[in-house]
Amino acid sequence: MNVLVVGGAGYIGSHCVRQLQAAGHTPFVLDNLVYGHRAAVADDIPFFDEDLGNRQAVAKILEDNNIDVVMHFAAFINVGESVHAPLKYYENNVGNTIQLLLAMSDAGVKKFVFSSTCATYGEPDTLPLVEDLPQAPINPYGATKLHVEHILQDLARSGEISSAVFRYFNASGAAADGSIGEDHFPETHLIPLAIFAATGQRPALKIFGTDYPTPDGTCLRDYIHVDDLSRAHIAVFDQLEEPNTFVHYNLGTGKPTSVREILDAVEKVTGLPVPAEEAPRREGDPPSLYADNTKARKELGWEPEHMDVESLIATAWKWHQSHPEGYGDPKG
Numbered sequence: 001m002n003v004l005v006v007g008g009a010g011y012i013g014s015h016c017v018r019q020l021q022a023a024g025h026t027p028f029v030l031d032n033l034v035y036g037h038r039a040a041v042a043d044d045i046p047f048f049d050e051d052l053g054n055r056q057a058v059a060k061i062l063e064d065n066n067i068d069v070v071m072h073f074a075a076f077i078n079v080g081e082s083v084h085a086p087l088k089y090y091e092n093n094v095g096n097t098i099q100l101l102l103a104m105s106d107a108g109v110k111k112f113v114f115s116s117t118c119a120t121y122g123e124p125d126t127l128p129l130v131e132d133l134p135q136a137p138i139n140p141y142g143a144t145k146l147h148v149e150h151i152l153q154d155l156a157r158s159g160e161i162s163s164a165v166f167r168y169f170n171a172s173g174a175a176a177d178g179s180i181g182e183d184h185f186p187e188t189h190l191i192p193l194a195i196f197a198a199t200g201q202r203p204a205l206k207i208f209g210t211d212y213p214t215p216d217g218t219c220l221r222d223y224i225h226v227d228d229l230s231r232a233h234i235a236v237f238d239q240l241e242e243p244n245t246f247v248h249y250n251l252g253t254g255k256p257t258s259v260r261e262i263l264d265a266v267e268k269v270t271g272l273p274v275p276a277e278e279a280p281r282r283e284g285d286p287p288s289l290y291a292d293n294t295k296a297r298k299e300l301g302w303e304p305e306h307m308d309v310e311s312l313i314a315t316a317w318k319w320h321q322s323h324p325e326g327y328g329d330p331k332g
């Protein structure tokens, strides 16, 4: 398949590009490099430095390159920022996504793969999270993702575009060879911040909340390797051949891990102590989020390879050791 990876210079997108190549597909990357990194994409992959909201330009790229499938990883992801600047999130995550879908419609491209999030479930009453739980996001970021899911459902019904939606849990880790990995600016995620605290690149890690109703008082999350996520996106292609398709899957390991367990694992993998201090809860953090991934396993024949957090953190550590400044571009 010829696949346009929108946001292909970002963290998850760049790993998906690698997995597409490994599976024998032909990836093309579109990224405006606001958050993405040019160095995350190999030089031999066609690269379009373009905005996903530029309908005309995107339609031309789709037509010129006979694109079969569009994958969309180009959303803004900072939950806290979305609370303070909701329009920025609605403009990019919903408005620009509509322009992208219009461009697909112009060019007659009918297959779409969309990165959604477990944040669309809000604060669930039951765990682990199954796909048919009510979706009630508690922040604008989650709301923007849910809006797009609804748009995609309507487009499937009308027969215009078939979609696969993946609701991610905590994407983590890096390519096995350490050549690409996580480089966000600003960085807010636990595993890279714990590694930076261990190496002394950042101050002590703040443990956000130690009084949650969990076994050790810290939040439980489901950390899923970025390559495991990527492989599910490719396993769904067959289903997209059918018109009127809208499928959705949770992507997690199904295993809850606490913040303290992550810090212990980072210490074990790096051999360095992780300086940490207890801090108040972070706004908007549900106590526990972990997936029931039965549906993805059954229907996609998908199995996460990194089932223990130490093997996952080992890949992140390899990347950070070889790239202590990340990609080293001006974004940080």
Ligand code: UDP
Pocket (backbone or CB within 6 Å): 170, 188, 189, 190, 191, 193, 205, 206, 207, 208, 209, 219, 220, 221, 259, 282, 285
């Ligand atoms: N966390 C923390 N200190 C940090 C960053 C994160 O204690 O400096 C906690 C956070 O409160 C959450 C978990 O680590 O319980 C995972 O947070 P992250 O931001 O990595 O992902 P999220 O689950 O918010 O998508």
